[in-house]
Each structure stands twice: as structure tokens, then as C-alpha cells.
Amino acid sequence: MPQTFSTRLASVLFVFVATALCSSQAFAQSDKHGVFEFRLGGYYPAIDNEFGDGAGPFETFFGTSSLWMGELEVDFYLLQGFGTLGLGMHAGYASTTGSVRNRDAIDEALPDTTTFRVIPLRASAVYRYDYSALNHGIPLVPVFKAGLDYYLWSIEGADGETAISNGNNASGGRAGWHASLGLHFLLDVVDPSSAAAFDLNWGINHSYLFVEYMMTRIDGFGSTGFDLSDDQWMFGLAFEF
């Protein structure tokens, strides 16, 4: 990721954080505590970046199709006012399976399989600009997130066990960071009475359908090893409670 973009994103984030901090007393809503989200999107780790041009090991075994990544997120509000500022915790899962190869002819796919799994864990600072949605009837809520990530990964070998090569077990974790921009559509406007009943019965203040663009850099902050970074589009549902 270019440093200039990171700087810009950090600046924008700072402005919104500052704004939220300054206006946190204006619209206190005691019955809102956070947001629960679940999302789904494509993911393709940048493992092959380590090997330059051409088909790297990951592409050789797992092809070029993206993995499905599912993710759950719970945000707890720290500040509420001109939007909300909160802290979010995410956990997800993605995996892909490919045929093992003939050691003497790498293009020959053999019956057994090898599987790559990744469990992304994230902590995010989350800013949701929902002021206009709740006060001006504009049912769109921009959401900014940035934070730290830790991806647990493992590789299953042909025997169904964790693969071992050169004495190294194929499992580990990689740290990194992420930043994302999402646009949430307030579903309450579709059926306000149902939304009110949802709140009354289940304590769900608002529901959202959203799309999010997430940029991740999971390369151990530049250390050697797997680069699990990707730029992802994610889609999901969010429930504010």
C-alpha cells in the first residue's frame, strides 16, 4: 500500500474522530450500544507476490479464483453524537482446497488434496456517520474502519494432517493492518413499522445492508514470510443494538 494513501486515510480518520469527540454530547442515545455485522466477500491472499511474475505456488495449487471469506464483527460504541465512534472486534474464516501434485510433474493433479485455511482476527476503530440518516432522512451511512489484524493460517497436507516441510509445521499467524470504507443502507426506511417492532422486541435499533471496500496489509509489517494481504469487496448485514 502506498504510504501517501495511508497518510491520507489516517488524516481523514483523525478528522472524523475529532469531530465525533467534539460533538459527542449532542445526541446521546442511551439504548444504543454497538453494532453486530456479518459479511461475505472474496479473498485472494498475496502469497505469490513473494515469487515475482508467473504462477506462484498458491496459484499452482489453488488456482486464481477468490476464496469466500465470511466474517463476524461486533462494535461497541465509545462515543455517540455526530455519528458514532467505537471499537470493533472481527473474526472470519476462509479456506480453499486444491489437488496435490506429482513431485515429478508439477502440472499433474493427483487424487489427494491440500487445503489452505485462514482465520482473520481484527480490532478496529470504527466511525459511523449516521447523523444524516437518523436526522435528515438520508438512509445512507458511511462507515470508516481502521485497525490491526492478526491472521491465523494453516495448511493441510495430502494425509489430512497439518503439512510439515523442512521440519516446519504449516501453521502460524501474521500480523498486519486494515482500513475500510463502507456504505450502509438503512433498511428501516423500507418498512419503518417492522423496524420499530424489531427494536421493541429484540432491541435492534436499526438494520443495514452494506457494501464495504477493505484494504488489508497482512505481511507481518514487512517481515519475511506469507503475505496475506488483499483488497476486498465485502457485503453484509449490520444490526445496531
Next chain:
Amino acid sequence: MQSKNHRVSVALVALLAGLSLSLSAFSLQAREPSTSTMIERVVPTIVSTHRADGATAWIGISQCRALAANNAFVTFRFDTRIDTRAEGSDGFSHFQKAVYYSLARGTTATVECTTDDACVEIPEADITQTEASITASVRFRTLTGIVGEAGCEDAALDHEYFVRIYVRPDIVTGVWQQAEGRVILDTVRPEPPSDVIATATPNTIRLEWTLSPSEDVTRHVAVVSTTPIGAGQFPDADSTNLQPRVVTRLGEGVGQVDVSLEAGTEVYVAMAAQDETGNYSALTTPAVTDVAAVIDFWDYYNEQGGQETGGCAVQPASPSSVGHALWLLAAALLIVRRTRRSINA
């Protein structure tokens, strides 16, 4: 299955002379055993069956051998809803008789057991009535006409044998109801598959083959050996030590079996079909292949010079990285939250 039916039709005359058979119609849809409102369930009690489901028991060649060798009984217990032993002063009886008859496999003809001689009555000595059941037994040899073990395969039978009882609930209606148990006896081996191609790894052998032409094949098996296998052997023959392994079907004519072999080993793989009564076909001409040395993603990544070594260490590259800035931001947010909690308290 048509070729099997043809052979069966020819063999019937000689082998089942003791039984008059109704061969009037062949159909793909077999006739299910008759049921009666008086009978709660029918339970086959046979010492050797390939499987049993409800009132029907399936017997293949190996079970046939066991039954013929021991001259075992084929017994059906009909659990009744009333005590059929009860009898009125006018001579009314709930139970009339038990009979058996046979049909070629798949026949849908109705057998009345009235004027014709298609049915053979079971002697009273082989019928037991209790408060809650009627049990009718027939010797396997009597039922099928098969005398010795060798007769099982020689006879090449593909038949259904029915044991029927006649019962009626009361004298008012007076109508005799029928309830039946059925034995499906198939001593015709299915045709083997062909054109077997094997690809072996230390853990799995992937197989491709041309399906057996026999219609009653329910699964295919493979025998795997590191020594040569002779084509035409039967996997269930006592003279072989070839253990058939069920092939997990992955598609039409494609499947695999789990193995544990060393890379580089020469392996022989032959296949056989198995029908619904458990009969194996002869083994195919074995495919011969070498167990391939496999390489998985992790091995290949390392061989290509990948630097990942596993483990869960966090290794920041430099103190000025974006990651560190974000770690600080997270810490700051936690401090802000704690501070606000303190203020609110």
C-alpha cells in the same frame, strides 16, 4: 439385467420343477408383498441374509451357500393385532393356511393360490401360532430347490419367493386377507466393469472405469495388491486373500479408495461390481501403476524459496511502520474509553 432374466427363465423349468411358477409377466417393477390390516408387521428370521428391510430379505450367493449347507429354515413371523387362535362356536377361525410360491424377479403377476397349483401349502407342523403372532417356516432347500452349496451358483437363480398367510378379522365380512413375506434370491453374478485406469498416491487410489452393464449393480469394489492379481477371480472366493474395498463413487465411472502405500511402489488394482444381494462379479484385468510421490502446497512453497516458516511471531519491520501507528491508535482509543467510564462513574 435382461440377460440375467433370460438365463433365469431357461433355468427355471429344470430347477424349480417342484414349484409351479407364475411367469406370465416381466416388469421392471417388482410386486411388493401383500399386507393385511390384521398384521402389524412381518419379520423375516433367516440365519443368513445380505440385508433385510421390512417383510423382504435379500439373499445372494454366499448366504445361499450357508443356507443350503445347513438346510436352514426360512421363517417369517407375522405379528398379529388379535389372537388368531381364538375360534368361535360356529367354527369361525381367524387363520386359514400358509403357503409359499415363487416368481421370477420383477414379475408383477397376481398369484391367487386358489384353483391353480402355483402355491404349495406349508404343513401345520411348520406353523406356530401365539397370542400375538403367526410364524411360518419353510426349509431353504424346499423353497428354492437348491440342494447343495454348489447348487447356489450353478442354479443361476434370480427369483422372489413369497410366504403368504391367510387371515380374516371377523366372521361378518368373512373375507380372507393375505399377508406376505418375501425372499429375493439372486445367485447370478453381475457382469464385471472394464477398462480400469488407476492413479495412485500414498493415501488414495483414484479409479476410472467403464460401468458394469448389469442393471442391479449397486456399487463397485476394488482389490489392491502389491503383488500381481489374476483377472477373473472372485473377491469373495475362499481361495483368495483379496480384500474388496468399497470404491467411493465420485461420479459416473469415477471413484477412489483409501490406501496406505509407499511412494514408488508398484501396485495392482482390479475392480468388481457388486449387486443388491451382495454378489460380486469377477475381477477385471488389473491396472498396474506406480504410487506417485506427491507434493503439497507447503512443500512446493518451500521448494520454490518461500520464506515463511510457520509459527505465530509478530515481527514488525521498522518502528515507523503504519502498523505501529495503528497499534498506537488502538491503545489511544482504549484509554479514551477508560477515561470516559471513569468520568461517568
